Amino acid sequence: MAEMRGIDAAISELDRARRIAVVAHKGPDGDAIGSSLALALMLRSLGKEVRHYARLEDIGAPRVMDGLDSLSRPEAAATDPAPDLLVCLDCATVERILVPYFRDNFAKFRSLVIDHHESNPRYGDVNFVVDDASSTGELVWMIAKRAGWKMDRMVAEALWVAIVTDTGRFSYGATHPSTLECGADLLRRGVRHEYLNDQIFSKEALNTALLRARAYSTLETWFDGAVAVIRLDAGDYEEFGCRKADSEEFVNIPRSVRGVKLAIFFYRSASEEKCTHLSIRACGGVDACAFASLFGGGGHRAASGATIDCGVDEAIARVRATLENFLSTT
Ligand SMILES: [Mn+2]
Numbered sequence: 571m572a573e574m575r576g577i578d579a580a581i582s583e584l585d586r587a588r589r590i591a592v593v594a595h596k597g598p599d600g601d602a603i604g605s606s607l608a609l610a611l612m613l614r615s616l617g618k619e620v621r622h623y624a625r626l627e628d629i630g631a632p633r634v635m636d637g638l639d640s641l642s643r644p645e646a647a648a649t650d651p652a653p654d655l656l657v658c659l660d661c662a663t664v665e666r667i668l669v670p671y672f673r674d675n676f677a678k679f680r681s682l683v684i685d686h687h688e689s690n691p692r693y694g695d696v697n698f699v700v701d702d703a704s705s706t707g708e709l710v711w712m713i714a715k716r717a718g719w720k721m722d723r724m725v726a727e728a729l730w731v732a733i734v735t736d737t738g739r740f741s742y743g744a745t746h747p748s749t750l751e752c753g754a755d756l757l758r759r760g761v762r763h764e765y766l767n768d769q770i771f772s773k774e775a776l777n778t779a780l781l782r783a784r785a786y787s788t789l790e791t792w793f794d795g796a797v798a799v800i801r802l803d804a805g806d807y808e809e810f811g812c813r814k815a816d817s818e819e820f821v822n823i824p825r826s827v828r829g830v831k832l833a834i835f836f837y838r839s840a841s842e843e844k845c846t847h848l849s850i851r852a853c854g855g856v857d858a859c860a861f862a863s864l865f866g867g868g869g870h871r872a873a874s875g876a877t878i879d880c881g882v883d884e885a886i887a888r889v890r891a892t893l894e895n896f897l898s899t900t
Contacts, residue, residue: 574700574712575698576696576697576698576699577698577712577713577716578716579696579698580682580684580696580698580713581713581716581717583655583680583682583695583696584613584655584657584682584713584717585717586654586655587618587653587654587655587680588618588619588654589618589619589620589651589652589653589654589655590613590618590619590620590621590653590654590655590656590657591620591621591623591647591650591653591655591656591657591669591672591679592606592609592610592613592620592621592622592623592657592659593606593622593623593624593656593657593658593659593661593667593668593669593672594606594624594658594659594660594661594668594706595660595661595662595666595667595668596666596667596668597628597814597815598624598628598629598660598668599630599632599660599735599736599818600631600632600731600732600734600735600736600770600818601660601705601706601707601732601733601735601736602659602660602661602668602706602732603624603629603632603635603638603731603732604632604635604707604728604729604730604731604732604733604735605659605660605684605705605706605707605709605710605728605729605732606622606624606657606659606660607622607635607637607638607728608707608710608711608714608721608725608726608728608729608732609657609659609684609710609713610622610640611637611722611724611725611728612714612719612720612721612725614640615720615722616719621642621646621647621650621653622640622641622642623641623642623643623644623646623647623668623669623672624641624644624668625641625643625644626638626641627813628813628814628815629815630813630815630816630818631769631770631771631773631774631815631818632731632735632770634731634766634769634770635724635727635728635731635766636724636727637724637728644668644669644670644671645670645671647669647671647672648671652678652679653679654680655679655680655681655682656672656676656679656680656681656682657681657682657683657684658672658681658682658683658684658685658694659684659685659706659710660684660685660686660687660705660706661683661685662685662687662689662690662868662869663689663690663691663693663868664676664693676693680695681693681694681695681696682694682695682696682697682698683696683697683698683699684698684699684706684709684710684713685697685698685699685706685709686699686700686701686702686703686704686705686706686708686709686744686870687699687701687868687869687870688701688702688859688869688870688871689859689863689868689869689870689874698713702744702746703744703746704733704736704737704742704744704745704746704748704749705732705733705735705736705737705744705749706732706736707728707729707730707731707732707733707736708729708732708733708748708749708752710729710732711729711733711752711755711756712752715755721756721759722759723759723760723761725759726756726759726760726761727756727761727762727766729752729756730753730756730761730763730766731766731770733749733752733753733756734763734766734767734770734771735770737749739767739771740753742872743872744870744872774816775816777810777811777812777816778810778812778816778817780810781802781806781807781810781812781816781817782817782820782823784802784806784809784810785800785801785802785806785817785820785823785835786800786823788800788801788802789823789824789827791827791830792890792893793893793894793897795827795829795830796829796830796831796832796897797830797831797832797833797834797893797897798824798825798827798830798832798833798834799824799833799834799835799836799886800820800821800823800824800834800835800836801835801836801837801882801886802817802820802835802836802837802838802839803837803838803881803882804838804839804840804841804843805841807839807840808840808841812839813839814837814839814840814847817835817837817839820835820837820849821833821834821835821849821850821851822851823835824851825851825853830853831852831853831854831855831856831897832850832851832852832853832856832858832861832893832897833850833851833852833853834848834849834850834851834889835848835849835850836848836882836885836886836889837849837882838881838882844879844880845877845878845879845880846877846878846880846881846882846884846885847875847876847877848862848865848867848875848876848877848878848885848889849875850862850867850869850873850874850875850876851872851873852871852872852873852874853872856897857871858870858871858872858873858874859871859874861874861893861896862874862875862876863876864892864896865877865878865889865892
């Protein structure tokens, strides 16, 4: 991996702090929730006063992990005792922080950022950001190894979930030898990999399967098959009683179409939401992060996201118009 700069500074920040707030990005995926849970569990067993902020109902399949019973509600942050250190994991920008209070008052806190998004501007007081790391989970594992912290099975399983979800079970390009070494180390710590992988990748509730069928029914391609898209609006989620977290992996539906260079999942998961989210995946040469940045989003070359301030129909029209030009220049 390119650089390990920041790891020792990160460890000394964590060593020094007594009261620590741990937070990941909005709409937490497996890496966000797994890496932050693992860090929170380890810091707690070091005797720190730790609050890990997230809402259980916003977590999709990764909620199969043990240890999520100690989450703090995001709205409690405003009245909880102020932390000595705010740790932001898997969170590319301040605006992406899951807890509104920390987003709005970010400058008031000493902050440590642990992340692997190449669009991350290093917004923390201390930053351990490694662009080409497989996952934030792998970075937390490196910290724990280097600091000599104990990793029990519960911690190892949270890291396993973080890594297998962000690497597509050790298959995407950012899967390095170090990622597999990390996986091996976690297995030695007793991770129930068959159970966890099955629960996360092969099982879903019937209503989620029906929402998936709806998503498939919207599949279409643009520009001679170079782009594939699917769309879900609030009515679809409401019809099947589903949430955003249930559709975490749906972008793989357009991504799976052979010949596609860019796959986009447009969604608005609740009728009170005034904006449309884009989950974007690129294959072969196209830069998904550069494309997302045209709409104020970001992420990685292969996987990125953005939010557009309008309904789904208009978002699709705007993206399609922008794409024509984007594809002809890449
Ligand atoms: Mn990640």
